[in-house]
Amino acid sequence: MATMALFRICPRTGLQFHKSAETLIKLNAVVAVVSLLVGGILALLITLTRWQAIHLVGAEQFYLLLTVHGLDMLAFWIIFFEIAVLYFCSSTLLKSRLATPRMAWLGFALMLIGAVTVNAAVFSGQATVMFTSYVPLPGHPAFYLGLILFAVGALIGCFVFLGTLVVAKAEKTYEGSIPLVTFGALTAAIIAIFTIASGAIILIPTFLWSTGYIKSIDPLMYRTIWWAFGHSSQQINVSAHIAVWYAIAAIVFGAKPMSERVSRTAFLLYILFLQLASAHHLLSDPGLSTEWKVFNTSYAMYLAVLASMIHGLTVPGAIEVAQREKGYTRGLFEWIRKAPWGNPVFSGMFISLVGFGFLGGISGVMMGTEQLNMLIHNTIYVPGHFHATVVIGTTLAFMALTYFLIPTLFQREVIMPGLAKWQPYLFGLGMAVFTLAMMGAGTLGVPRRHWDITFAGTMLPYEFPGTASLMLGIMGVAGVVAVIGGGLYVFLTVGSLLWGKRLEGGTYGTQGGVLRMPVATAITGHGGAGFAAPGTFVFALVFLTAFVLYYFVNWKYLSTVWGLS
Amino acid sequence: MSAILPPAQRLWWKEPVHSVELVWIVIAFVWCLVMFFMMPFWHIYGKQNLSAETYRTTPEMFSKKAQAMVDQYKVREETEQKIPVVKPPAGGDVYLIARLWQWWPILELEKGKTYRLHLTAMDYQHGFSLQPENINIQVLPGYEHVVNVTPNRAGSYAIICNEFCGIGHHTMVSRLYVK
Numbered sequence: 001m002a003t004m005a006l007f008r009i010c011p012r013t014g015l016q017f018h019k020s021a022e023t024l025i026k027l028n029a030v031v032a033v034v035s036l037l038v039g040g041i042l043a044l045l046i047t048l049t050r051w052q053a054i055h056l057v058g059a060e061q062f063y064l065l066l067t068v069h070g071l072d073m074l075a076f077w078i079i080f081f082e083i084a085v086l087y088f089c090s091s092t093l094l095k096s097r098l099a100t101p102r103m104a105w106l107g108f109a110l111m112l113i114g115a116v117t118v119n120a121a122v123f124s125g126q127a128t129v130m131f132t133s134y135v136p137l138p139g140h141p142a143f144y145l146g147l148i149l150f151a152v153g154a155l156i157g158c159f160v161f162l163g164t165l166v167v168a169k170a171e172k173t174y175e176g177s178i179p180l181v182t183f184g185a186l187t188a189a190i191i192a193i194f195t196i197a198s199g200a201i202i203l204i205p206t207f208l209w210s211t212g213y214i215k216s217i218d219p220l221m222y223r224t225i226w227w228a229f230g231h232s233s234q235q236i237n238v239s240a241h242i243a244v245w246y247a248i249a250a251i252v253f254g255a256k257p258m259s260e261r262v263s264r265t266a267f268l269l270y271i272l273f274l275q276l277a278s279a280h281h282l283l284s285d286p287g288l289s290t291e292w293k294v295f296n297t298s299y300a301m302y303l304a305v306l307a308s309m310i311h312g313l314t315v316p317g318a319i320e321v322a323q324r325e326k327g328y329t330r331g332l333f334e335w336i337r338k339a340p341w342g343n344p345v346f347s348g349m350f351i352s353l354v355g356f357g358f359l360g361g362i363s364g365v366m367m368g369t370e371q372l373n374m375l376i377h378n379t380i381y382v383p384g385h386f387h388a389t390v391v392i393g394t395t396l397a398f399m400a401l402t403y404f405l406i407p408t409l410f411q412r413e414v415i416m417p418g419l420a421k422w423q424p425y426l427f428g429l430g431m432a433v434f435t436l437a438m439m440g441a442g443t444l445g446v447p448r449r450h451w452d453i454t455f456a457g458t459m460l461p462y463e464f465p466g467t468a469s470l471m472l473g474i475m476g477v478a479g480v481v482a483v484i485g486g487g488l489y490v491f492l493t494v495g496s497l498l499w500g501k502r503l504e505g506g507t508y509g510t511q512g513g514v515l516r517m518p519v520a521t522a523i524t525g526h527g528g529a530g531f532a533a534p535g536t537f538v539f540a541l542v543f544l545t546a547f548v549l550y551y552f553v554n555w556k557y558l559s560t561v562w563g564l565s
Numbered sequence: 566m567s568a569i570l571p572p573a574q575r576l577w578w579k580e581p582v583h584s585v586e587l588v589w590i591v592i593a594f595v596w597c598l599v600m601f602f603m604m605p606f607w608h609i610y611g612k613q614n615l616s617a618e619t620y621r622t623t624p625e626m627f628s629k630k631a632q633a634m635v636d637q638y639k640v641r642e643e644t645e646q647k648i649p650v651v652k653p654p655a656g657g658d659v660y661l662i663a664r665l666w667q668w669w670p671i672l673e674l675e676k677g678k679t680y681r682l683h684l685t686a687m688d689y690q691h692g693f694s695l696q697p698e699n700i701n702i703q704v705l706p707g708y709e710h711v712v713n714v715t716p717n718r719a720g721s722y723a724i725i726c727n728e729f730c731g732i733g734h735h736t737m738v739s740r741l742y743v744k
Contacts (some may be wrong), residue, residue: 054663060665093569130729134690136706176575176689180568186689219690219705250567257568260577262586285709286619286684294604302597309593312731314586320566331634371614378692378727429690446701447692447727451735458736459644462696462723533585542595552692555607559697563612563679563715 005097009507010408013251017409019508020101021091021164025084027108028143029402030497031471032080035115036395037490039072047434049474050380052454052469059451063128066449068119070131074233074390075150076115081398082240083157084189088409089185089243090164091403096173099163107156110434114150117142127333132230135206135217137325144207158189178255180264181250184243187267191320199229220287227278230446235274237390238308239267241352241397245315248349248397252340255322258314258532266314269307272384273299280364283373293370299374305365313540316350317533323463324532328525332535336405342421348400351428355392359435360385360546374564380450390434391482396428399489412500420492427485433478441471613704615712616661622709624687631660635670640720643671643740661724663691664702665731668724668739676743679715692728695741701727716743 006019042065057065091098098104120142121127127143165186168174202225208214226357247261249255257263260306277298282288299305316336325337340346363385367376375380383519401407406414446453446468453468531537574580608614641647649670653659655678662669664687665692674680686706691704702712726737 059735063729063732063734083674124731128732134728137689137729143601176571177577179570180572206641219709220708223705245567250569252699254567256573258583258586260572260574260582261580262582262590263568282703284615284701285661286617286705286708288617290608290614290617294601298601298604301601305600306590306593308598310590317583317585365600369600371611372608374613374615374700374702376699377703378694379701443699445696447725449729449734451729453735455735455738458738459646460738460740461724462725462738465697489632532583532584537585537589544592546597551572553675556614559611561613561700562695563713563717564700565611565614565616565679565713 003322004510006508006510007095007097009509010411011506013408015092015408016095016242018091018097018531021098021102022409024101024104024108025087025092025096026082028084028087029085029405029409031115032077032084032398033490033493035076035080038119039069039077040486040490041180042066042069042072043486044480045102047479047483048407049205049451050472051479052452052472055452057098060125060128060453062448064122064125064129067128067130068122071122072115073395074131075118075147078237078390078394079150079154079233080111080206082192082236083154084106084155085240085398085401086161086185086189087164088092088405089182090161090168093179093182094164094168094174096164096168096171097168099160103156104160106404107160110149112153112154114146117149118145119146121146132207132222132226133291134226134247135209135219135222136534137211141207141210144203144210148203148207151196151199151203155193158192159198161185168428170227174474177260180260180287181243183248183264184239184246184267187270188236188239188243190271191232191239191274195229195236198225198232198278200327200329202226202229207234208226213397220285221304223285224278227281228275229277231280232275234386235270235277235304237394238274239270241356241394242267242308242311242315244397244401245311245349246318248345248400248404249315249319249322252318252343252346252349253322255318258317258321260299263314266307266310270500271297273304275303275430276300277368279371280368284368284377290370293338297368297370297373302365305361307315308357308361309540312353312361312543313533313536316539317536320533320536328380334539335535344398344420344424347421348396348403348424350422351432352393352396352400355388355396355428355432358541358546359432360389360393362550363439364389365547366551366554369551371555372558375554375558375561376442378448380446380448381439383448384435384438384442387431387438392428392435394430396424396431398423399427402489402493406496406500407503410497410500411503414497415492415495415500417487423485423488423522424494425485426488427482430478430481430483430485434475434482437471437475437478441468444471446469446472461548585694592622600691612715614684616710618711620709620711621668621707622685623707624685627660627662627683627685627709630683631670632657639670640673648739653680658682661693662687663726663737664688666726666733666737668693668726668737671740671742673742673744674709674714676715676719677717679713682712682714684712685708689730690728691726691730691737694725694727696723696725698722703728
């Protein structure tokens with residue numbers, strides 16, 4: 001079988017695609033975009049409902065749509081795309097055939113069946129249980145079964161990825177170590193396996209409970225294990241989108257990692273510590289000891305935060321070094337001023353990086369602090385935070401990568417490049433204002449997953465401060481802008497696939513090229529030499545200042561509330 | 566020689582690290598330690614720490630205790646549903662039930678006094694959210710969470726539910742008075 005593998009080499013990028021891998025990458029990416037489309041339409045309806053002045057859909061519909069939105073976005077859009085990224089980072093980057101394509105097809109089929117089942121279960125009105133499906137809130141058994149099928153499919157995808165690494169190593173398609181981007185993808189896959197195992201441990205009994213075979217599921221046990229799945233799956237995203245950042249820095253600038261050792265160690269810290277963060281969701285829970293909360297919520301001693309702060313420096317740092325080598329050396333910031341801001345591959349990636357760090361990162365650490373969590377637990381601050389990490393961070397990074405994949409993978413020219421240029425700005429900045437407004441409203445106590453904060457018709461209503469309604473209004477407007485930006489992405493992607501000018505993609509042959517690197521060529525000149533990225537370092541200090549200030553402002557706020565002990 | 570290719574140096578782990586990276590790692594690590602030690606520090610010196618005192622309970626056991634408190638300390642009733650308003654003695658145990666879709670009973674506390682607030686849920690998970698103070702605590706069925714609270718401002722507060730608990734979730738709102 002192996003000798004029958006068909007390959008083509010993209011004439012523009014030199015990337016080599018194995019035919020089976022290529023088809024699967026395309027299919028996973030297309031299903032991902034379809035999920036994004038469905039989730040995006042729901043996003044609009046949900047935003048326009050929480051925008052209290054419009055209050056579009058009814059309560060029952062709202063909770064139902066919110067459940068589907070969470071699953072289609074957080075699970076289906078992102079994980080289908082991630083499987084595509086995994087196959088790309090293994091088969092394509094290592095110039096290897098994909099291991100066991102038939103298993104990969106099986107995985108894809110299971111994921112698709114699972115995703116459709118979950119959507120059907122919720123849309124039928126029998127599983128309005130939110131993304132988290134906290135027991136004992138009952139959902140239809142098909143809901144849990146769909147999730148389990150999807151997870152098994154994704155697990156198969158992870159093992160196909162690992163198998164491909166083994167094949168590439170055995171067939172010597174590359175020399176030395178795997179590329180940093182593949183290493184990042186490997187990190188994501190390892191975390192994914194942990195995540196999916198946790199999901200299985202809790203969802204299988206919950207499925208049995210929903211069908212009546214098990215009498216009850218302990219709610220705290222459910223939360224503890226479910227979040228090892230729910231939160232860790234966001235860590236897959238972090239690893240995957242940081243791998244994408246490194247990839248885009250390499251593709252657009254030819255940037256090499258500042259030091260392989262630092263970047264890879266940072267990924268290793270993710271593998272070791274990120275999964276402790278299921279504790280973030282349990283800080284305001286009964287039944288867990290304070291020591292458990294403090295240790296786990298801080299990933300031991302914030303070692304995963306340290307890793308993110310490292311990537312936050314080394315990705316732009318690598319770009320700065322590459323730009324300086326090209327001669328953009330004037331002052332601290334010429335390298336960034338002269339970056340290709342009109343190229344959506346770059347602008348999307350850079351907005352993703354800045355938004356993830358400043359909005360998602362800082363808010364995440366604040367709310368993950370044991371005592372501070374009480375100030376925002378279950379408020380709309382929480383979705384504010386994770387829309388910054390998962391939407392600005394992951395989704396925008398994936399969108400940016402798509403603009404690179406359309407010509408090389410799908411062999412089509414991106415239609416309307418003038419429009420594509422603006423898409424990341426519209427989406428990224430719309431989303432940035434959206435998340436800030438949500439965090440603002442959350443600080444004022446506005447709850448998440450709540451249909452009506454005016455409490456109309458209740459006997460003891462509470463009136464939120466006027467600023468809260470204003471925040472929700474800003475959220476609504478910015479949300480609409482972001483939905484337009486997201487819609488534009490779907491339109492440009494689908495449009496390019498349908499009507500984009502066909503590009504020469506190279507012919508298929510059985511001879512796969514081998515990735516031979518000039519091993520230990522001349523010392524490449526950087527590494528240890530001087531203060532190579534001063535501009536990035538200044539950015540990093542600005543980030544740190546914002547971080548420290550915001551962190552202590554919240555402690556100050558905490559010190560004014562009721563005494564609790 | 567880029568991040569999408571194998572490292573140029575076969576022994577890449579022996580390459581020297583950039584000084585800018587080293588400096589940043591040190592700064593970032595120090596900051597991580599500060600954030601870590603801030604939590605135990607606040608447990609020693611701060612006045613807002615969430616208690617971990619928890620007991621197993623059942624709806625029957627908890628209702629009985631709450632009912633006993635209501636019988637003993639009820640001062641009046643509010644709304645058409647005649648929800649009892651309870652004024653328990655300062656320093657004592659107070660019980661608050663979360664259920665579809667109501668907080669029961671209404672509590673009346675004294676400013677500056679500490680109470681042992683017992684929380685549980687009768688059915689699904691609920692979220693205790695005290696407004697405008699903005700203190701938020703998860704409430705789980707089967708678990709009795711005892712939180713020591715010391716109100717520091719007089720006034721009328723709202724308790725809303727901020728954990729999704731079904732179709733009437735947004736109607737689950739009640740009062741708490743501090744005199």
